[in-house]
Amino acid sequence: MNTVSPVPEDLTGFVYQSHAASMYLASVKFEQRNQILQEIAEVFKQQRNQVLEANTLDLEASREMAVPDILLEWLKLTPERLQNAIDCIKQLALLPDPLSAGISNPDGFRRVPLGAMAFVYEAFPQLGLVAAGMCLKAGNSLILKGGNESINTNTAIANIIQDVLHSFDLHDATLAIAPKGSAIKDLLTQEKYLRLAIPYGRPSFVQQVCKQSTVAVMPSVMGNCYAYISPTSSLDYAYQIVKSSRSSEPDPVNAIEKVIVHRDWLDRGLVDWIIRLQEQGLAVRGCDTIVAHCRPHIDRLHSEVAAETQWGQAYLDDIIAIRVVDRLAEAIAWINQYSSGHADAILTDSLQESHQFANEANSSTIYINTPNQFKRLGSLDANGNKRVLLGMSSLKTRGSSRHPGAIDLYALTTTKRVITG
Structure with missing residues (x-):
């Protein structure tokens, strides 16, 4: 005893x-x-x-x-x-x-x-x-x-x-x-x-x-995870990734709350993508470029896209913010400054971009073209055993x-x- x-x-x-x-x-x-x-x-x-x-x-x-x-x-x-x-x-x-x-x-x-x-x-x-x-x-x-x-x-x-x-x-x-x-x-x-x-x-x-x-x-840490969408990726896949990241319940540990898109997406269906996010019940916010780009399409949007300044804070709510950049290095610098630093993602078909993001993004877990859904039970360790988190x-x-x-x-x-x- x-x-x-x-x-x-x-x-x-x-x-x-x-x-x-x-x-x-x-x-x-x-x-x-x-x-x-x-x-x-x-x-x-x-x-x-x-x-x-x-x-x-x-x-x-x-x-x-x-x-x-x-x-x-x-x-x-x-x-x-x-x-x-x-x-x-x-x-x-x-x-x-x-x-x-x-x-x-x-x-x-x-x-x-x-x-x-x-x-x-x-x-x-x-x-x-x-x-x-x-x-x-x-x-x-x-x-x-x-x-x-x-x-x-x-x-x-x-x-x-x-x-x-x-x-x-x-x-x-x-x-x-x-x-x-x-x-x-x-x-x-x-x-x-x-x-x-x-x-x-x-x-x-x-x-x-x-x-x-x-x-x-x-x-x-929970919330305020970032995802970068490269011009070589797909907005449809990005939509699925964002949706999956928000499916953990009740704590939104790996919820993608901020999305950084390459400027190419402005003319490749970004407004339609934002509408899909709104249809999922998400309030969309954006940088000045996003707000200006969406303003002419207000008749199609479910609600106005508001300007965002709280890039470094977690929402823990049905809100998502979008920012436009010209290059991957700019996205990485922004993520390193404002992300919560525990789970950030990149969606790209470029092997070079994948390596650069993995090497330079200052996050404890990097997701490359894969859902970052958090599971307290079910993820696998290096030996194939289920982990409890x-x-x-x-x-x-x-x-x-x-x-x-x-x-x-x-x-x-x-x-x-x-x-x-």
Whole structure:
């Protein structure tokens, strides 16, 4: 039985308990960690109604508190969303051990857990379950710090997981909710025992968490992805790419919100393309060139194309902006300045343009002629195994840069070197 003592009242002691639990969890065999995950998935399947009822309470309270509509949408835990999270836990139990894979250097390097982690998030209660499963798989303890809008759901999820942990003789601190009333800043300045924080939510929320933290941060990013359409590509294919990028639900992680088109497209059906976007319910904005080009066609457009200035901000809404450039280098420079830096795309039939974009675009993930739809469950790793993703991180954001891009199991581990003589 794990001998971690009861959680003390002070926050430093609370984080220490999580740290101590992580040290114990690191010694738990891989097969047992898989058994824990399998049991968690089974218990959630049996007790899903309890979680959904808690979520109903949160939704009712949030509407009374005038919580923003976008958070209400993220907060809503439908049976399908909960099942997707349960499926992630099931898949985690089937994946190879992240602590024994991915190290090709034989010179004494070992992959090890990070230790105590914190997941700080707005709404999205199901992500607390996914984050807990990923941390257990990688041998880390986890502190959940959700918003007040989802307190009942988060507590129900944590209680179910802790009941399973008890059955395997693991301490509550292996997965715990931050003490009531504790501030995010106070939690994320516990660098003595806390190893990593992952903030998830609106860009303004993530940026605020990053500024307050003194521990390493792996900030998640969503929205404000760019796509460049080369004159050698196809507007029809570009339409499908934009549509696909916006199909992840409920969080628009890789949604293409800004499109850069080569000037050639002005005389090759761009107005008709904009009309197709509007028919999909998207409000279209543009640079001065786009606005001037669309003005004579106002009788055909569903709505006027407005001028855009917020190229560096995510909309997280049914809005898309279009900009015209004369050359690829101009598009890359604009993307590097204004994109969120986690998922940008190029559509081109030119191998030279593909290489130039891949080499010069400063994004953690580059998509070349392929949909950049985000899937929390289903993408494949280098060995062909399904991956479970918590989110996407950026090359540009402050904090830990060891694992830019997909926040997967390997992003929750580190390496140490053992040298013998």
